[in-house]
Amino acid sequence: MxxxxxxxxxxxxxxxxxxxxxxxxxxxxxxxxxxxxxxxxxxPAVISRAAMDAIDAGKTHYESVSGIPALRDAVSTWMNTTYGSHFSRTQTLVTAGGKHGVSLLVDAMLIPGDEALIVAPYWVSYVSQVEMAGATPVVIPTAEKDGWKVTPADIDAHCTAQTKLLILNNGSNPAGVLYTTQELQAILDMAAQHDIVVISDEVYSGLVYDGVDYISCASFADHVSRVIVVQSMSKHFAMTGWRVGFVFADEQIIRVLCTLQGQTTSGASTISQWAALAGLQHADxxxxxxxxxxxxxxxxxxxxxxxxxxxxxxxxxxxxxxxxxxxxxxxxxxxxxxxxxxxxxxxxxxxxxxxxxxxxxxxxxxxxxxxxxxxxxxxxxxxxxxx
The missing domain is CATH 3.90.1150.10 (Aspartate Aminotransferase, domain 1)
Incomplete structure (x- = not known):
C-alpha cells in the first residue's frame, strides 16, 4: 500500500x-x-472532581469548536494576569494539547517552499510538524557554552526570502533554557526586521525555578501582532493525559485555526475542558x-x-x-x-x-x-x- x-x-x-x-x-x-x-x-483532586461533576451533570456533548466560552475567558484572564498579555476570549483557541496547537499553526501558516526556523536543541516534534505541512525546517544550532540560546545574529544569518516562521521554545525542552526580557526583545526585533511570525511555545512557563520570573513573548506590546503563544494544562497542572492546550493569537488566525480544528478533532474533550476550568480557577x-x-x-x-x-x-x-x-x-x-x-x-x-x-x-x-x-x-x- x-x-x-x-x-x-x-x-x-x-x-x-x-x-x-x-x-x-x-x-x-x-x-x-x-x-x-x-x-x-x-x-489535583479539584480537577478530577470537576470532570466527574461534568459527567454527572451530563456535560458530555459537543461544545464550540473553539472551546467552552467559560474556559476561554478563564485562560485568557490567567495569561493576562500572570504574564502581562492582553488576550480576549476571541483571541483564544482550546486545542487537544499544546502539540496539536503547534500542528494546527504550521498547517495554517506554511505552504510548500516556505521555511520555518527551529532552534536546536529542539522539541522532537517541531521538525516533523513542519515537514508534514510540506515546508522546510531550517535548524539554527546553538551551543552549551552559550547557554543553548539563539541570538538575533543567528536568526539573521538563517533567514531567507522563504522564511515565514520562527518557533521559539522559551522554557525549553530539552535544555531548560529561559530567555531574559532583553534577549526576547532583541529576538522579536529581528523577527520584525525579516517580517516573520514567532510561535512562542510556553508550555513550561509554570515550571520556572529559583525564584526567576517567566517572561512571555506576549508581554511585548510592540510585537503583539506577530507573536502567537502556545500554552498547555499538561505540565504545570499535571494534566498530561487530559489533552488540553491553548493558542493565543490575532482573531483572524484563531478563526482559521478553528476551521482546521473543526475538520479534524472538532475540539478538545468537553469533559477535559471542564476539568481544565477548575484547574485555572485554583491555579494559585x-x-x-x-x-x-x-x-x-x-x-x-x-x-x-x-x-x-x-x-x-x-x-x-x-x-x-x-x-x-x-x-x-x-x-x-x-x-x-x-x-x-x-x-x-x-x-x-x-x-x-x-x-x-x-x-x-x-x-x-x-x-x-x-x-x-x-x-x-x-x-x-x-x-x-x-x-
Whole structure:
C-alpha cells in the first residue's frame, strides 16, 4: 500500500523510548524511566472532581469548536494576569494539547517552499510538524557554552526570502533554557526586521525555578501582532493525559485555526475542558506546589548525579529535564543513540538521546519521577557504567 509523502517522517523518539520502557515494565522488569516528558504527580483532586461533576451533570456533548466560552475567558484572564498579555476570549483557541496547537499553526501558516526556523536543541516534534505541512525546517544550532540560546545574529544569518516562521521554545525542552526580557526583545526585533511570525511555545512557563520570573513573548506590546503563544494544562497542572492546550493569537488566525480544528478533532474533550476550568480557577493553589515539587526533584537529581559521577550539572532553569553531555558519565562514547539503546537494554534505565533533539553527544534525563525513583535510577546507572 502506498502512503502520502506526509507520512515519511521519523516516529517521535521520546514516545518510542517511553513506550519501550513501559513495555519492559509490563513484562515484569524493573525499569528506571528517565525518558517520560511529564511530572509524575497525580492530577489535583479539584480537577478530577470537576470532570466527574461534568459527567454527572451530563456535560458530555459537543461544545464550540473553539472551546467552552467559560474556559476561554478563564485562560485568557490567567495569561493576562500572570504574564502581562492582553488576550480576549476571541483571541483564544482550546486545542487537544499544546502539540496539536503547534500542528494546527504550521498547517495554517506554511505552504510548500516556505521555511520555518527551529532552534536546536529542539522539541522532537517541531521538525516533523513542519515537514508534514510540506515546508522546510531550517535548524539554527546553538551551543552549551552559550547557554543553548539563539541570538538575533543567528536568526539573521538563517533567514531567507522563504522564511515565514520562527518557533521559539522559551522554557525549553530539552535544555531548560529561559530567555531574559532583553534577549526576547532583541529576538522579536529581528523577527520584525525579516517580517516573520514567532510561535512562542510556553508550555513550561509554570515550571520556572529559583525564584526567576517567566517572561512571555506576549508581554511585548510592540510585537503583539506577530507573536502567537502556545500554552498547555499538561505540565504545570499535571494534566498530561487530559489533552488540553491553548493558542493565543490575532482573531483572524484563531478563526482559521478553528476551521482546521473543526475538520479534524472538532475540539478538545468537553469533559477535559471542564476539568481544565477548575484547574485555572485554583491555579494559585496548584502551580506553586507543583513548581516546588519539581524544583526539589531537580535538585535531588543534580546532587545525586554529581555524587555518583563527579560531574556538577548546571541545574535546569525550567521544565522537567537535564540535558547532559555523555562526557559527564565518565565515558568516551559520542553516539548518544547507541548509548541510550545499550543502557536501556542492559541496565533498564531509559533516557532519550540528544540526536532526537538535533544535538549529538547528549542525553535528556527527566527529573519528573519521584525522588526515590531518581535516586534509584542514578544508582543503577552508576552500577552499570562504573564497573
Amino acid at each position: 502506498n502512503f502520502s509523502p506526509r507520512t515519511h517522517i521519523s516516529p517521535s523518539r521520546t514516545v518510542a523510548v517511553n513506550s519501550l520502557a513501559l513495555e519492559k515494565r509490563l513484562a515484569g522488569e524493573r525499569v528506571y524511566n528517565l525518558s517520560a516528558g511529564e511530572p509524575m504527580i497525580g492530577t 493553589d496548584i502551580v506553586p506546589v507543583h513548581r516546588a515539587q519539581m524544583q526539589a526533584r531537580r535538585d535531588v537529581f543534580c546532587q545525586r548525579f554529581g555524587e555518583a559521577f563527579g560531574h556538577a550539572l548546571p541545574p535546569a532553569g525550567s521544565g522537567l529535564y537535564q540535558f547532559i553531555p555523555l562526557t559527564a558519565f565518565g565515558i568516551v562514547e559520542t553516539d548518544a543513540d547507541a548509548f541510550c539503546t545499550r543502557v536501556l537494554a542492559e541496565a533498564n534505565v531509559a533516557m532519550v538521546p540528544g540526536e532526537a533533539f538535533g544535538v549529538g553527544g547528549y542525553v535528556r534525563c527527566s527529573f519528573g519521577e519521584t525522588e526515590e525513583e531518581l535516586k534509584d535510577a542514578i544508582e543503577a546507572l552508576h552500577a552499570y557504567l562504573v564497573k
